Every structure is written in structure tokens, then in C-alpha cells.
């Protein structure tokens with residue numbers, strides 16, 4: 001687009017100099033220079049949205065001036081139809097809508113200014129043709145951009161979701177952690193991470209099959225999700241390992257919350273054929289600042305504490321030297337017959 005506007009700016013400037021339309025020629029040359037400058041840093045700027053607007057507004061303004069000037073050819077009005085296509089493609093749905101509305105309306109006004117003295121049915125027909133065809137292109141661009149937006153959002157959502165449990169996956173955990181850490185540091189609030197791993201899960205699979213194992217994972221995920229606040233993030237790291245990201249929770253509060261979850265899961269029997277299973281987990285907690293500043297540091301610490309909990313008998317939560325709910329019966333999922 002920048003290459004096209006740079007070359008077109010020079011070509012039209014030459015044409016307009018030959019036709020003695022100097023004002024337009026100068027504006028086109030300045031604009032071609034501006035587009036050529038943008039070429040140098042458009043790939044690296046962090047403010048692409050702002051520069052796109054700065055690129056489009058003068059582009060459309062020059063187009064409108066060309067529409068109004070009596071020396072320019074009538075065919076210049078065909079350019080109006082490019083307004084919605086370019087606007088929607090470069091600015092998205094909202095920016096594209098307003099940019100199109102403003103500059104298509106100005107184009108219709110320019111037509112009236114130029115041909116107002118020649119009021120005739122032919123002019124009315126020409127104006128209706130230009131106006132409605134531009135409107136049709138604008139609608140098409142709007143619908144196209146809306147469905148592209150929806151698809152993109154769905155894909156992003158899918159890419160960050162674990163398909164078995166519906167919880168977030170590692171990718172979303174990493175993204176969410178960045179924004180939660182920024183928020184925590186800005187507002188001087190705690191942020192804690194819990195890594196939890198279901199106990200003796202292999203036995204569930206071996207004894208009842210993979211399907212029952214899957215449904216245990218789903219039940220555990222639903223239980224975590226149900227207990228957490230909207231601002232928290234529950235994530236499946238893989239296998240039977242989960243992570244909870246808890247903004248606003250100190251190490252102690254996160255350990256208390258995890259212990260509540262541990263008790264709730266242990267008290268919630270899961271059906272497995274004619275049996276019911278008692279499922280437990282072991283968890284380790286780490287907190288931003290005291291246990292590290294990056295996600296990998298927090299994961300490492302929480303993971304180490306989770307293995308400490310496993311090593312100390314399972315079905316418990318470990319947080320910086322503190323051990324919650326030491327269980328004597330956490331070595332295997334208990335079975336109870338119905």
C-alpha cells in the first residue's frame with residue numbers, strides 16, 4: 001500500500017503538473033514523500049495503529065480535494081469506492097466504519113459542490129450510483145471484517161484452551177501471567193501461583209481405563225473453576241498437572257485456598273463404573289517477589305514444593321516451609337463401593 005501510494009503520488013503529480021493543477025500536484029508529491037518515509041519504519045513501529053491513521057487521513061483528504069477541484073477529471077470519483085476497502089483492511093471494523101462514513105459522505109458533498117449548478121436527473125442518477133455502490137462496498141467490507149474478527153477471536157481462544165478440560169493451557173498461562181504481573185507490580189498487590197498434581201492418577205487409568213481417567217480430570221477441572229474467582233486463572237499444564245494463577249492472593253492466602261480445594265476434591269467422590277473414587281492432589285505454592293519474578297521461576301519453585309508434598313505423603317499443600325493438611329491416607333485414590 002505504501003509503495004502504491006508513493007508511486008501513484010509521483011505519477012499523479014506529473015499528470016497534474018502537465019494539466020496546470022499545481023496545488024494538487026504539490027500535495028501529491030508531499031504525500032508520496034511521506035509514504036516513502038513511512039516505508040522505512042512501518043515494520044518496526046510499536047504504534048502501527050496511530051501511523052496507519054496518520055497515513056490514511058491525508059490520503060483521503062487529498063482524494064477529496066481532487067474530487068472538488070474543477071480541473072480534475074470526473075473519473076476521479078471512482079476512487080470513492082476504494083475508501084471502505086482500504087479503511088476496513090487497515091483499521092479494522094470500528095476505525096474502518098468511521099473513516100468510510102466520514103470520507104464517503106465528504107465525497108458525496110464534493111460531488112454536490114462540483115455539479116450543484118448542473119442540477120439534472122442525470123446528476124442525481126450519477127450521485128445515486130456512486131453513493132449506493134460505495135455503501136454496498138462499505139457493507140461488504142464491514143461484514144467481511146466482522147467475520148474475520150470473530151474467527152480470529154475464536155482461533156485465539158482455541159489456541160489457548162485445553163481441549164479435554166476447557167481450562168487455559170500453558171500458552172494462555174504465559175500470556176495471562178505477563179498482564180497479571182504488570183498489574184500486581186503497578187498496584188503493589190501480591191500474585192501467587194499454585195502447581196497441583198493429582199495423586200496416583202496412573203492407578204485410576206490402569207484400573208478403570210483412560211475414559212474414566214479423562215472424566216476425573218474433567219471433574220477436577222470443573223471443581224477448580226467453580227471455586228475460583230473470575231479474575232483467577234485455572235490452567236492444565238499437561239497430564240494430571242494443573243496450575244492456578246491467583247492475583248491479589250499472598251502466599252498464605254493461596255495456600256489456604258489450595259487447601260480448601262484439596263479438601264473439597266477429596267470430599268467429592270467421582271463415579272467409576274460401579275465404584276466411586278476419592279481423588280486427591282498434592283500442591284506447591286509460590287509467590288511473586290519472594291519466590292521469583294518470572295513465570296518459569298515461580299513454576300520451578302511451586303513444582304519443587306509440589307514434589308515435596310508428594311514425598312511427604314501426598315494429599316497436602318506445601319508453601320515455603322509450611323505444610324497444610326498432612327494426610328495419612330493420601331497414598332492412593334480410595335475406593336468405596338456404592
Ligand SMILES: Nc1nc2c(ncn2[C@@H]2O[C@H](COP(=O)(O)OP(=O)(O)OP(=O)(O)O)[C@@H](O)[C@H]2O)c(=O)[nH]1
Nearest residue numbers: 197198199200201202203205210213214239240310
Ligand atoms: N486419562 C488420561 N490420563 C492421562 C492424561 N495425561 C496423562 N495421563 C496419565 O496420567 C498418569 C500420570 O502418572 P504418573 O506421572 O506416574 O503420576 P501419578 O500416578 O499421579 O503418581 P504421583 O504423581 O506420584 O501421585 C499416566 O498414567 C498418564 O498416562 C490424559 O489426558 N488423560
